Every structure is written in structure tokens, then in C-alpha cells.
Amino acid sequence: MSSTTAPFPTFPVSQITMPSDHLFTSAYAFVKEHCSRATLNHCLRSVAFSLILFRKFPPLATNADIDKDAVVLSLLMHDMGWATSSSSLTSNEKRFEVDGADIARNFIRTETGGGTGTSNGGKWDRHRLQLMWDAIALHTTPSIAHHKEPEVLATQLSIMAEFFGPHLDAAVPGCSITVDEYKEVLAVWPRLGFKEEMRQTLCGFCRDKPETTLDNFVSEYGRIYGLDGKGGERDGFVKLCDENNIVRRLEGGLAALETYEN
Incomplete structure (x- = not known):
């Protein structure tokens, strides 16, 4: 069975056929x-x-x-x-x-x-x-x-x-x-080491484009595994996440608007 070339193999147990169009x-x-x-x-x-x-x-x-x-x-x-x-x-x-x-x-x-x-x-x-x-x-x-x-x-x-x-x-x-x-x-x-590769990829997003990770699960990889997947620069990223915490930002925004309410 090959995972690199089509046509795809048969699956007698699963009873499925991969698309071939x-x-x-x-x-x-x-x-x-x-x-x-x-x-x-x-x-x-x-x-x-x-x-x-x-x-x-x-x-x-x-x-x-x-x-x-x-x-x-x-x-x-x-x-x-x-x-x-x-x-x-x-x-x-x-x-x-x-x-x-x-x-x-x-x-x-x-x-x-x-x-x-x-x-x-x-x-x-x-x-x-x-x-x-x-x-x-x-x-x-x-x-x-x-x-x-x-x-x-x-x-x-x-x-x-x-x-x-x-x-x-x-x-x-x-x-x-x-x-x-x-x-x-x-x-x-x-x-083929997918778990480790995924960790490296997601931590890489925390390193290379952190603003895209702060409101979703990807930031959790940076908080746990750092920016290199091995704990590197973890504390700095945790601080960035805390500074951009959505609750704090929403509460801060509403607090700043209170000046217009009177």
C-alpha cells in the first residue's frame, strides 16, 4: 500500500473507496x-x-x-x-x-x-x-x-x-x-511524527504571527510549549497572552467609555 501515489488502496475492513475524480x-x-x-x-x-x-x-x-x-x-x-x-x-x-x-x-x-x-x-x-x-x-x-x-x-x-x-x-x-x-x-x-510536527507548527505560529493566535486554541500551544515547542520564550508569550486577554480588553474598553456616559 502506498500513501504517495494514486490510485489509492482498498479498505476491506472500513468498506470505503477513496475518491478518484x-x-x-x-x-x-x-x-x-x-x-x-x-x-x-x-x-x-x-x-x-x-x-x-x-x-x-x-x-x-x-x-x-x-x-x-x-x-x-x-x-x-x-x-x-x-x-x-x-x-x-x-x-x-x-x-x-x-x-x-x-x-x-x-x-x-x-x-x-x-x-x-x-x-x-x-x-x-x-x-x-x-x-x-x-x-x-x-x-x-x-x-x-x-x-x-x-x-x-x-x-x-x-x-x-x-x-x-x-x-x-x-x-x-x-x-x-x-x-x-x-x-x-x-x-x-x-x-510519521505528526504530533511533534503539529506542536512545532503551532508554536511557530505563536512565534511568527502571534496576533493570529491570541483569541484561539493555538495560543495554548505557546503557553504550554513556548515558541520553539520546547519551552523557549514561554514566559514572554504568556505575558503577551495575558496582556491581550479578551476579558481584560472588553472590560477595559467599557471602562474607557464610561467617561462619555455622564
């Missing part, structure tokens, strides 16, 4: 070109878990209208904000999720002739592109993603499956990946 394989080549092997494997595992959930998680399996093409493409490209081979793809001022959503949307527009082309699932119109953008931009925010369109929910749940595997149903009852399914997917696309 032109748009998906083009996106696969794009992610492979610009992201590390560990990140690519992470994204492919997330796609595989979505196909498992489409098959047996009732809210997804019973929804005949769900746009599966949009989901699998969102999952395949959801971490393009981690692109390592071309700094021109990512920004210095956006959260990585927003970078990823922008990159994916631009890629689809280019591949489909401005968003007007078709894939197995139909035309990539403005609504469909926005659906994909939302799915990627919100993939780290389940408290919002779980209450949006089913495609956004499916994307977020599939990424949760990547992090929780057979333990997913403890967090989302009825949303299950079996041990055998998990092992089958992992055997095809091993982690």
Missing part, C-alpha cells in the same frame, strides 16, 4: 507538493474517516443531500495553512484556518475555471465555494461548526476522528470509528 487527484497533488508528508497523511486519514462516518453515522448516512465532494475536498485541503514549501501561499496576518480556507477556495476556482466548472458533485458556484471555505475555516471550532451546515459538521467530526479514533463516540455519541477501522487507515497513512 480529477479534482480530488489534482488537489491531492497540490497538497503533496506544498505540505509535509506527515500533514498530507493527516489530511488523507481525515478523508478516510469521513467516508466511514458517511457510511454509518446516522446524521450523515441518512442525509441524501449532503455534498460529499465538498467535504472530502475540504478535508484534503484543510491544513493548507500549514504549507511548508511555498511561503507565498500563506499570510502573516491570518489564522492558519483562514489561510487554508482561502488557499483551497482559490485552488478550486482555478481548477474549475473560476468556480464554474463541474465535478462529480456538480457546479462549484459561489454557495458551494463558501460552504467549503466555512468547513475549513471552522474546523477547529466545534462549538460553531456543529451548528452549521451538515458539510461543515462532517468536516469537523472527521478531523475529530483523526484525533480521537475509537474514542470519538465518548465525545459525540453514535459517532464511532472501530479499532479495526482505525488501524486499517493508520496502516496506509502512518503518523
